[in-house]
Amino acid sequence: MKSAAEIDGERFDVIVIGTGSAGKPLAGELARAGRRVLAVERHRFGGECAYVACVPSKSMLVSARQHRAHPAAPDAEAFRTAVAVRDKTVWHREDLHAAKGMLDDGVVLVRADATFSPGEVHLDHEATVRWNDALVLATGADAVIPPIEGLTKDAPGVWTSDVALSSDELPARLTILGGGAIGCELAEVYASFGCRVTLLESAPNLLPREQPWLGETLAQALRDIGVDVRTGTELTKVEGLRLTTRNGTEDTDRLLVAVGKKPVTTGFEALGLDPDNLTVDARMRVKGSRDIFAVGDLTAINPYTHGANYQARIVAAELLGRGRDADHSGTPRVVYTDPTVLAVGETEKTAADHHVRTSTARSDATGTTRAAVERTVNPDDHRPAAIELIADADTGVLIGAAAIGPEADSWAAELALAVRAGVTVQALADQPHAFPSWAEAITAPAQELAAALRE
Ligand SMILES: Cc1cc2nc3c(=O)[nH]c(=O)nc-3n(C[C@H](O)[C@H](O)[C@H](O)COP(=O)(O)OP(=O)(O)OC[C@H]3O[C@@H](n4cnc5c(N)ncnc54)[C@H](O)[C@@H]3O)c2cc1C
Numbered sequence: 001m002k003s004a005a006e007i008d009g010e011r012f013d014v015i016v017i018g019t020g021s022a023g024k025p026l027a028g029e030l031a032r033a034g035r036r037v038l039a040v041e042r043h044r045f046g047g048e049c050a051y052v053a054c055v056p057s058k059s060m061l062v063s064a065r066q067h068r069a070h071p072a073a074p075d076a077e078a079f080r081t082a083v084a085v086r087d088k089t090v091w092h093r094e095d096l097h098a099a100k101g102m103l104d105d106g107v108v109l110v111r112a113d114a115t116f117s118p119g120e121v122h123l124d125h126e127a128t129v130r131w132n133d134a135l136v137l138a139t140g141a142d143a144v145i146p147p148i149e150g151l152t153k154d155a156p157g158v159w160t161s162d163v164a165l166s167s168d169e170l171p172a173r174l175t176i177l178g179g180g181a182i183g184c185e186l187a188e189v190y191a192s193f194g195c196r197v198t199l200l201e202s203a204p205n206l207l208p209r210e211q212p213w214l215g216e217t218l219a220q221a222l223r224d225i226g227v228d229v230r231t232g233t234e235l236t237k238v239e240g241l242r243l244t245t246r247n248g249t250e251d252t253d254r255l256l257v258a259v260g261k262k263p264v265t266t267g268f269e270a271l272g273l274d275p276d277n278l279t280v281d282a283r284m285r286v287k288g289s290r291d292i293f294a295v296g297d298l299t300a301i302n303p304y305t306h307g308a309n310y311q312a313r314i315v316a317a318e319l320l321g322r323g324r325d326a327d328h329s330g331t332p333r334v335v336y337t338d339p340t341v342l343a344v345g346e347t348e349k350t351a352a353d354h355h356v357r358t359s360t361a362r363s364d365a366t367g368t369t370r371a372a373v374e375r376t377v378n379p380d381d382h383r384p385a386a387i388e389l390i391a392d393a394d395t396g397v398l399i400g401a402a403a404i405g406p407e408a409d410s411w412a413a414e415l416a417l418a419v420r421a422g423v424t425v426q427a428l429a430d431q432p433h434a435f436p437s438w439a440e441a442i443t444a445p446a447q448e449l450a451a452a453l454r455e
């Protein structure tokens with residue numbers, strides 16, 4: 001690893017700012033292809049996913065599921081064990097492993113805060129470097145703290161997901177603000193270990209950007225494990241850990257704020273960019289710029305690790321002379337609760353916004369042979385499982401899908417490819433699905449849509 005001073009005045013083919021799920025694979029691919037690449041990171045090499053986001057939350061969800069199914073120890077002890085497993089899984093938030101991977105790829109690495117001026121990147125205000133081919137911005141996104149009276153990020157007892165997923169504390173009461181991916185996943189985690197969780201969502205449903213029935217189904221599943229789900233609820237005031245909504249005032253022990261993220265664009269105006277309106281073209285090039293690209297959560301396009309990885313591949317291809325346009329349509333949106341949610345493509349609302357007429361059909365996957373077999377072993381397993389297909393009513397092409405059920409991230413994944421490939425509901429209806437799999441539930445709604453479209 002280099003210090004900023006060691007590379008002062010140097011030129012690189014490509015400079016990548018941020019080494020998360022977008023910047024790290026991009027820098028590595030370009031360096032392996034022989035480009036001279038500088039990657040600048042001010043915090044952890046590897047970004048958030050491996051240390052305080054995807055990986056620790058999934059580790060806690062697996063432990064929580066195991067504890068609910070087979071409680072081998074009291075809640076507090078089981079939580080301590082889960083936290084120990086989580087911390088081992090995330091290398092105790094130590095990033096040398098990620099740095100070594102990048103160095104092995106031949107990337108020049110600097111731990112520094114990057115700032116900008118036209119054509120230049122400044123490192124900790126101590127050194128200046130320039131690029132020949134491209135500057136790639138991969139600076140991620142930060143948790144939003146909504147403008148609610150008395151609410152600040154640093155107030156005692158206020159958590160973001162970074163704090164929750166680094167903490168070993170199991171509060172007796174946890175209030176979560178926001179019923180999106182983070183809110184739902186962490187509500188399941190904490191409730192499973194006996195914490196009294198209240199989940200406040202201002203929209204009428206959990207996961208409000210998805211088909212409404214998905215959020216309603218998930219809300220019931222969370223209530224079944226003890227989460228107090230309150231949708232259509234606005235938090236209006238925070239005094240210490242006393243919370244006021246229109247329904248009254250209650251105390252909590254920790255308040256986890258999970259109401260979305262905003263792109264990190266500090267200082268981008270010095271590059272001639274509009275920090276409040278950063279848009280990219282189909283090659284992830286910042287609109288209005290020749291040699292500046294943006295990838296990952298910064299773009300707000302599919303803010304997932306697989307979305308960031310994909311965007312990195314698009315930029316690498318462009319810079320290595322085999323450019324192709326990005327197609328984001330088949331990117332799955334998964335919430336790893338149990339039951340798990342997978343959605344892809346359009347919802348009825350987004351399709352209507354694009355003036356596309358839709359036909360939809362849904363089936364209850366608890367009627368499959370797979371579900372019946374599972375119930376012979378676990379008669380008390382009443383988890384919901386369902387799938388909905390959304391077709392373009394004029395062409396019969398599948399343009400969206402929504403699924404919920406045990407491991408829906410796996411068995412519904414074919415729908416992501418189907419949406420991207422523009423598969424028709426007729427083809428989907430014709431496709432054999434393995435017996436006895438949950439995916440058999442795809443056939444009935446596909447047949448229903450195919451029949452309706454024939455009429
Ligand atoms: C709790 C949680 C759970 C999640 N679970 C999943 C999941 O299960 N599956 C999934 O696909 N996605 C999940 N996500 C989303 C996923 O973590 C992100 O989409 C992904 O990590 C974004 O990668 P990125 O490279 O864009 O940003 P980041 O990983 O945030 O990387 C950006 C990097 O840029 C650095 N940086 C910023 N500004 C500067 C600067 N000026 N100078 C130098 N460095 C700078 C930052 O320090 C940071 O390391 C989850 C997110 C959260 C919060």
Ligand SMILES: NC(=O)c1ccc[n+]([C@@H]2O[C@H](COP(=O)([O-])OP(=O)(O)OC[C@H]3O[C@@H](n4cnc5c(N)ncnc54)[C@H](O)[C@@H]3O)[C@@H](O)[C@H]2O)c1
Nearest residue numbers: 146178179180181182183201202203258259260303334335
């Ligand atoms: N499994 C995954 O892929 C996964 C898991 C966790 C997080 N993430 C990503 O991390 C990012 C942040 O997640 P998130 O859950 O914070 O964001 P989100 O956008 O998914 O959900 C935020 C939720 O907060 C609600 N909300 C907004 N303001 C509110 C208010 N004042 N009071 C109550 N509710 C309010 C919104 O209606 C929305 O439902 C997202 O990009 C998400 O995709 C992904």
